[in-house]
Amino acid sequence: MKKYKNIEQYPSQIRRDIVRMVHDVQSGHPGGSLGTVEFFTALFFELLEADPQQFKINDKGEDIFILSNGHITPVYYSTMARRGYFKLQELATFRRLGSRLQGHPSVHDGLPGVRIASGSLGQGLSVALGIAQGKKLNNDSHLVYTLHGDGELQEGQIWEAVLYAGAKGVDNLIATVDYNNAQIDGKVDDVLSLGNLKAKFEAFNWTVVEIKEGNNLEAVIKGLNEAKSLTGKGKPVAVLLHTLMGYGIDFMQGDYRWHGKPLNDEQLTKALAQLPETLGDY
């Protein structure tokens, strides 16, 4: 019962978009973008009940997604463009002067699909809490989804929001953590370990769903649907999405050094050779 019968063709194409965008402007964040392609595909093409054609900055009664780790704009923009929020060709303007596709998501530039700026880490969950509680006031049963980096969970504001959501039972919220154990300076375990993250969320009164194969589209769709089925039961839901940074390209996969580094010409050629052009490049 997939909504998009060719959904499995998206990940390879989105990965091509990501490496081409970052290569073209010689800046941006390919690592976390490549690692979360299956999440974005599953969310935007399967889970999210939202109308890309009728986007309004203020909610009109639909599911809302908030990207908290704003640096992974390549995957965010590519997925939104391919879902129909804006023209595919606009991906070519990524990070260029005058573009609506800012380095980190902005509202100021009017890109359809974006409702809050992010980039300075740790803020998205709080914003989602305002939306989630606003939805309850509006008697709107749609859900709020967020995505966070695991490194981002080192920010204190995240834990303010985690405490609040659990204590107040904000149960129309699904917060996903890109659990790739990688941040700019190295492994999360080495820089500042999160310890037992599942136990931490549970101690804060959250329900936790683990998706062990975060780069397997079927597994991600199944896991997110399970998370969705657990909403409305008095607790917020956390998804621990186990991914590999740089997934899909052999020389990038699992290497934290690709957090914010563009590919050179030779690397781009090698990368594209590993990624079939399934739906047509932008």
Place this chain on the structure above:
Amino acid sequence: MKKYTYTEKKDTRSGFGDALTQLGNINENVVALTADVTGSVKMGDFAKQHPDRFFNVGIQEANMIGMAAGFTIEGKIPFAATFAEFISGRVYDQIRQAIAYSEKNVKICASHAGLTVGEDGATHQALEDLGMMKMLPGMVVINPCDYNQTKAATLAIAEYEGPVYFRFGRPKVPNFTPDDQKFEIGKAVVLNEGDDVSIFATGHLVWPAIKAAERLENEGISVDLINIHTIKPLDETAVLNSAKKTGAVVTCEEHNRLGGLGESIAGFLAANHPTPQSFVAVNDQFGESGTGDELMQKYGLDAEGIYKAVKEVLAKK
């Protein structure tokens, strides 16, 4: 000079709280957030009358700011309130990204601003907030002078679509402005017309400025006295017309002289009509414990300080 009188001293924070309760009754989109200081910021009545629209987030100012930004996406008009220090510097990055840059319709309500918070001391005395907030593109910055004006301003900012930093305080001060005033954002209020010197005052300094003006007028010095309740956008027309008329300017504020109203006016006049200016403000210092009155006197933020500043600037004319 027109005689200004008052029947009662009242705190500006109560003007905020009373207007917010009123707003709750007339506008169902208004939601209120605070961080464990419900009574101090006078949100108790709103909380009682509209419990479903009242959110005490606990001691989590950063989370509160993010939540407020989120509420706007659902069409709400969030009024988020705590002490000025904790809703400015402490959460500057959150305000910058989630409210100002994201162009969200949040009312950032900053109570207990300035030296007059008193005995709590410098940790609680926000003297840099106006500067920080006016530097954010698109942020409106308002600092009313008494209970009635704070009440009117609270109602006005609910009607305005966009981010507002709204600053008020704890002490009871003369309530002299009209009960039925219409508050116009960005429109200065002329309290007295004169030719010799311009006094631009904001917030708690407006009343002492009236007292100083009365003394000066008695000495034959004609004072153009203007209440600048909106720091940003600055009423440039009012400032320019007054400076052209008098050729001497005194600015008065409960704030660091760096970044405040005085600096805004100096910057504007330097580019448009260079005019000698004296600053009644805290001179790049932190405050300290004491009563509000003692502190305002010690740091020269009183009628005497304003009087002296006028004498000083007149000597430069």
